[in-house]
Amino acid sequence: MMQQQPAASGVATGAPNVAVQLQDVTLRYGPKIVLERCSLECRRGQVSAVIGPSGAGKSTILRLVSGLRRPDAGRVFVDGEDITDSPERDLIEMRRHMGFAFQFAALFDSLTVAENVAFPLYEHTKLSKSEVDKKVLDTLASLGLNDVENRLPAELSGGMQKRVGFARAIVNDPSILLFDEPTTGLDPIMTHVITSTILDIQSRLRATSIVVTHDLPFVFAVADYVALLFEGSIIEAGTGRELRQSSNPLVQQFLQGSALGPIPL
Amino acid sequence: MSALRSKAAVPFDTLEAAESATRGVVVRFFEYAGGLWYLLRDTLRYTVTLRFRPREVLQQAYFLGVESWLIVALTAAFTGMVISLETVEQAVQYGLQDFIGGSVAFGTLRELGPMLAGGIVFAGRGGAAIAAQIGSMVVTEQVEALQAMGVSPVKALVVPRVLAAVLMVPLLTVFADIIGVYGGFIMAYWRVHLPPTVYWHSVQTTVVTSDFVKGLIKAAVFGMIVALVSSYEGLRTEGGAEGVGRSTTKAVVVSIILIFVFNFVLSYALFG
Numbered sequence: 410m411m412q413q414q415p416a417a418s419g420v421a422t423g424a425p426n427v428a429v430q431l432q433d434v435t436l437r438y439g440p441k442i443v444l445e446r447c448s449l450e451c452r453r454g455q456v457s458a459v460i461g462p463s464g465a466g467k468s469t470i471l472r473l474v475s476g477l478r479r480p481d482a483g484r485v486f487v488d489g490e491d492i493t494d495s496p497e498r499d500l501i502e503m504r505r506h507m508g509f510a511f512q513f514a515a516l517f518d519s520l521t522v523a524e525n526v527a528f529p530l531y532e533h534t535k536l537s538k539s540e541v542d543k544k545v546l547d548t549l550a551s552l553g554l555n556d557v558e559n560r561l562p563a564e565l566s567g568g569m570q571k572r573v574g575f576a577r578a579i580v581n582d583p584s585i586l587l588f589d590e591p592t593t594g595l596d597p598i599m600t601h602v603i604t605s606t607i608l609d610i611q612s613r614l615r616a617t618s619i620v621v622t623h624d625l626p627f628v629f630a631v632a633d634y635v636a637l638l639f640e641g642s643i644i645e646a647g648t649g650r651e652l653r654q655s656s657n658p659l660v661q662q663f664l665q666g667s668a669l670g671p672i673p674l
Numbered sequence: 675m676s677a678l679r680s681k682a683a684v685p686f687d688t689l690e691a692a693e694s695a696t697r698g699v700v701v702r703f704f705e706y707a708g709g710l711w712y713l714l715r716d717t718l719r720y721t722v723t724l725r726f727r728p729r730e731v732l733q734q735a736y737f738l739g740v741e742s743w744l745i746v747a748l749t750a751a752f753t754g755m756v757i758s759l760e761t762v763e764q765a766v767q768y769g770l771q772d773f774i775g776g777s778v779a780f781g782t783l784r785e786l787g788p789m790l791a792g793g794i795v796f797a798g799r800g801g802a803a804i805a806a807q808i809g810s811m812v813v814t815e816q817v818e819a820l821q822a823m824g825v826s827p828v829k830a831l832v833v834p835r836v837l838a839a840v841l842m843v844p845l846l847t848v849f850a851d852i853i854g855v856y857g858g859f860i861m862a863y864w865r866v867h868l869p870p871t872v873y874w875h876s877v878q879t880t881v882v883t884s885d886f887v888k889g890l891i892k893a894a895v896f897g898m899i900v901a902l903v904s905s906y907e908g909l910r911t912e913g914g915a916e917g918v919g920r921s922t923t924k925a926v927v928v929s930i931i932l933i934f935v936f937n938f939v940l941s942y943a944l945f946g
Contacts, residue, residue, distance in 0.1 A: 475821075477822060502824065504824035505823075506824075509822035509823070511815050513814070515815035516816070529825075532824070532825050577819075577823075
């Protein structure tokens, strides 16, 4: 479950059903405040989605959770561990159990598709080459990627690159999955495939997923809980139904995609 | 009096700004040196614990070393030839033709070989390539992807390049030494018909093995400096294509400056 947290410090952080927690997090990029006293919880084994206008700081939340950014204030907890000040060595260990699908795939352009997807397996498992090859091909096939394993990323379309990045994120069966705009740029069929894959992972691995997206039909199809981020803070959180029924004009404007309302253009 | 007048003429805020700028430069220098030191420390840690992919080291060795042979050959040949060209006629005029081979070999093995192969050529070709590759990976989030997978960019990107450089630059230097000395011989023979036996006898009696070995030590240090500085600049890249360009330029400039500084320090320590 994802919900707004009270701003006060000392909030319980060790709840066993909470996989990820941000507690009063503030983050600045230079003079710009990206997140300000932002708090949220993501329950274990559920899909949590963060939605919000462009530039609201959604992707930054994923980077905080993976330890790629450190907050200027506040705390970040993953699996009950406070990672805010963890040394890089500990963060590297933690990230081995995470999968991160980047918005623009971030594939290694000097490696083939198969080598990209196999990368985390060779780094973190002792599987034999044949086992790795099988797992890579199975994962690619589950995303509709057949006969592309020997191609370089530059030879693929944007949508295919995105799916390869997705395959690389899930191939290691991580316990926490982070998706940055997973369906942006995909056609409706592939959006459906991605949706099914996320739901399949949830039921198979009981993984905790955090999705950052603008794709509202996708969010309401996969997310157990949804949070709306606006001007660096979570202003509303709940189930999809709760959000749709919200009386908050910010929420209604965003969900309806209206140009009129409190969210400035 | 004039000094007092000129001091008084400087506005207070200008002095303050100059002081602040000086402090800024000093802070930036130590930040940079500290960053390089931490990168070197992590590189050594992954290297001594053998946490790197040998295949990646070989790939980098091929790209950074083997593919540089032609440019090293050309620069070494022409530099050896130009030294010989400048000195050979004066040497003959003063009856010093017996020293031509020795002087060319002495300068090439101790200074020109390592400086050309390890310094100028490797910084220009290898250093620029390292900074551009890693910088491009930063701006396309590939480095973040590595980190997100629990893989250290130092281990995956920096260690193979530094090891390849430390391995290949001395080999390129051997190549440069041979070609440079032969280039000198060709020019001496062509200009004053210096007999080969005189040239090679001079080489044999002037240079000793330690000149050659110490030159290779310098080359290995230069290779490490270039690979380390270029990786550091690549990892610090910000912005898009413009940022990659800035990092690449800075990597080459800083590498060459450091090579000249370390060349003096190493020459003093090894030959002084």
